[in-house]
Amino acid sequence: MLDKRTHKLLERLTQICADGSYKVIEIVDLGVESVFLGQMLNYLAGNDMIDIKYTDEKVYCVSVLPKGRAIVEYEIKGNRGWLIIAASFVAAFVGSFIAGLL
Numbered sequence: 057m058l059d060k061r062t063h064k065l066l067e068r069l070t071q072i073c074a075d076g077s078y079k080v081i082e083i084v085d086l087g088v089e090s091v092f093l094g095q096m097l098n099y100l101a102g103n104d105m106i107d108i109k110y111t112d113e114k115v116y117c118v119s120v121l122p123k124g125r126a127i128v129e130y131e132i133k134g135n136r137g138w139l140i141i142a143a144s145f146v147a148a149f150v151g152s153f154i155a156g157l158l
Contacts, residue, residue, distance in 0.1 A: 058127070061088065062096045069106060070120050070128045078109050078119040100124065 058066065065088060073079050083090055097116065100106045105124030109117040 061092065062099060063127075065093075065096050066100060066105060066120070066124055067128050069100075069118060070125060073118065073120045076119070078107075078117050080115050080117045082115050 065086065068086060069081075072081055072085075083093060086093060088096065097106065097108060097118070101108050103123070104121055105127065107119045107121055109119070111117070
C-alpha cells in the first residue's frame with residue numbers, strides 16, 4: 057500500500073512517462089522535497105513499480121513499469137466504481153419514491 061505522497065508521485069511519473077519509455081526528469085519538476093523524493097523513488101524501484109536508469113543531483117532517468125501503471129489504473133477504476141454504485145443507489149431510491157407517490 058502506498059502512502060498519499062508516494063501515490064501522487066507515481067501518478068505524476070505515469071503522466072510524464074505516458075509512452076512507456078525512459079524520461080529524464082528534473083527534481084524540481086516533481087514538486088517533492090529532495091530528501092523524501094529519493095526515499096520514495098527507491099521504494100517504488102524496490103517494489104518493481106519504476107526503473108531508475110541513472111540519477112544525479114538534479115535529474116532522474118526513470119520509466120514506469122507495468123506494475124506501477126496497474127496500480128495507478130486500478131485506483132482510477134476503483135474511484136469510478138464507487139461513483140457508479142452511489143449513482144445506482146440514488147436512482148433506485150428516487151425511482152421507488154416516485155412509484156410510492158403514484
